[in-house]
Amino acid sequence: MKDLGLSSIGEKKIYWAEREMPVLRMIMERFSKEKPFKNIRIGACLHITKETAVLVKTLREGGAEVYLCASNPLSTQDEVAAALVKDGFNVFGWRGMDQKEYYECIGHVLASRPNITIDDGADLVTSIHKIKYNIPSREITYVKNIISGLREELLENVIGGSEETTTGVYRLRSLSREGKLLYPVIAVNDALSKSLFDNPIGTGQSALDGIIRATNTLIAGKEVVIVGFGRVGSGIAYRARGLGARVTIVEVDPINALKAVMDGFNVESMSTASKHGDIFITATGNINVIRREHFNLMKDGVLLANAGHFDVEISKKDLEELSIRVERVTDCITTYVLKNGRRINLLADGRLVNLACAEGHPSAVMDMSFSLQALSAEYIVRNRGKLPKEVINVPREIDLAVASLKLKSMGVELEELTDEQKKYLESWHLGT
Numbered sequence: 001m002k003d004l005g006l007s008s009i010g011e012k013k014i015y016w017a018e019r020e021m022p023v024l025r026m027i028m029e030r031f032s033k034e035k036p037f038k039n040i041r042i043g044a045c046l047h048i049t050k051e052t053a054v055l056v057k058t059l060r061e062g063g064a065e066v067y068l069c070a071s072n073p074l075s076t077q078d079e080v081a082a083a084l085v086k087d088g089f090n091v092f093g094w095r096g097m098d099q100k101e102y103y104e105c106i107g108h109v110l111a112s113r114p115n116i117t118i119d120d121g122a123d124l125v126t127s128i129h130k131i132k133y134n135i136p137s138r139e140i141t142y143v144k145n146i147i148s149g150l151r152e153e154l155l156e157n158v159i160g161g162s163e164e165t166t167t168g169v170y171r172l173r174s175l176s177r178e179g180k181l182l183y184p185v186i187a188v189n190d191a192l193s194k195s196l197f198d199n200p201i202g203t204g205q206s207a208l209d210g211i212i213r214a215t216n217t218l219i220a221g222k223e224v225v226i227v228g229f230g231r232v233g234s235g236i237a238y239r240a241r242g243l244g245a246r247v248t249i250v251e252v253d254p255i256n257a258l259k260a261v262m263d264g265f266n267v268e269s270m271s272t273a274s275k276h277g278d279i280f281i282t283a284t285g286n287i288n289v290i291r292r293e294h295f296n297l298m299k300d301g302v303l304l305a306n307a308g309h310f311d312v313e314i315s316k317k318d319l320e321e322l323s324i325r326v327e328r329v330t331d332c333i334t335t336y337v338l339k340n341g342r343r344i345n346l347l348a349d350g351r352l353v354n355l356a357c358a359e360g361h362p363s364a365v366m367d368m369s370f371s372l373q374a375l376s377a378e379y380i381v382r383n384r385g386k387l388p389k390e391v392i393n394v395p396r397e398i399d400l401a402v403a404s405l406k407l408k409s410m411g412v413e414l415e416e417l418t419d420e421q422k423k424y425l426e427s428w429h430l431g432t
């Protein structure tokens with residue numbers, strides 16, 4: 001953690017977030033009576049934000065001992081980490097960590113021998129698996145140096161885990177396809193009360209917030225190119241259009257591309273869009289979607305930002321190789337001066353722009369995502385030993401409960417089916 005002196009600022013921010021997270025507060029209240037996590041250690045690898053602080057407080061209220069490390073080297077809000085440490089939490093992370101420090105922090109969380117892992121991007125769960133399967137890598141050496149002799153005990157204690165984001169779920173499904181997943185993991189990302197709100201609405205707003213905070217650029221009238229029109233990319237596209245941008249979509253999936261066309265967006269290949277875009281935002285979860293041949297076509301002064309989980313979507317290697325000079329403009333802007341004289345501005349070193357240059361999703365959206373996390377952790381404990389070693393969906397009743405509680409907290413009324421309607425919907429007798 002960077003500086004304990006920041007804790008009072010962090011405390012106020014956590015309090016601010018808590019006010020916007022009524023569903024999680026209700027769960028916290030119940031947990032504090034029922035203590036579902038008595039004798040449970042939870043290891044979490046999440047963005048260390050004020051919203052994550054409310055989640056870990058909820059888990060502790062339920063009786064858990066919580067160990068938290070950063071899930072991205074640039075996303076930690078240092079004042080929040082300080083407040084959590086002052087409050088007695090075990091927190092490992094600060095903004096601006098290098099690769100070695102990042103994996104050492106994962107090592108510290110694993111050294112606590114967690115019973116439950118909570119991941120955002122699957123670095124915690126894949127570290128456990130790489131250690132177990134003896135898959136060598138520099139990162140794993142850093143983890144092993146911290147956990148020293150703990151290899152076998154690591155898994156003895158784990159009863160299950162959960163995953164927050166799309167890329168993490170991809171990685172888990174890959175482990176599962178290879179028959180290597182060693183414990184049940186709940187795909188919180190795929191719950192409807194997460195992926196219909198957090199991915200499009202949360203990232204839609206916070207990615208643009210990050211770009212605006214970093215550059216103060218005017219979005220209106222700009223040619224904004226969104227690469228990937230999935231859950232995240234579509235949310236960014238609608239909001240960029242709402243701010244007055246002319247939006248172009250780049251997609252590989254015919255259905256999503258057609259959806260973008262029918263929603264009135266311009267859809268093009270990456271090469272065509274590269275020639276006219278002013279701002280490029282990647283949201284694919286894929287590698288090198290903007291690369292050498294695209295940089296060579298771009299106009300002078302373009303902005304590049306990434307909203308996907310890892311910093312692999314925009315090829316930094318290609319940018320460096322094409323450049324005669326690299327200038328650090330601010331904490332969030334790096335300018336690459338290409339051999340052709342044009343300047344390309346990369347935000348947040350290609351890492352998640354919403355968390356590195358702004359504060360991540362608003363608390364009101366994280367309320368649902370983290371309520372699902374809290375209830376999924378409770379589900380894992382209550383079903384200890386009964387869940388398959390697979391990627392598991394959030395049970396439907398938990399998903400519906402979170403949506404219902406959110407509506408209730410907003411004072412929104414739900415219509416109820418009459419008995420006649422229920423019967424009608426279940427019957428095939430009545431027709432034309």
Ligand code: NAD
Nearest residue numbers: 165166167228230231232251252253284285286307308309
């Ligand atoms: P998704 O699967 O719904 O969408 C990804 C889209 O990208 C798909 O439509 C896919 O066809 C498209 N795509 C893949 N490769 C492409 C390429 N080369 N060119 C153009 N399009 C391509 O996934 P999602 O839920 O939208 O998540 C996208 C990424 O955002 C993931 O890495 C996820 O983890 C991350 N994410 C980030 C945040 C955040 O806070 N920044 C929040 C949620 C998710």
Ligand code: ADE
Nearest residue numbers: 047049051052359360361
């Ligand atoms: N992911 C996106 N926004 C976030 C936030 N505010 N806190 C934790 N994780 C996030």
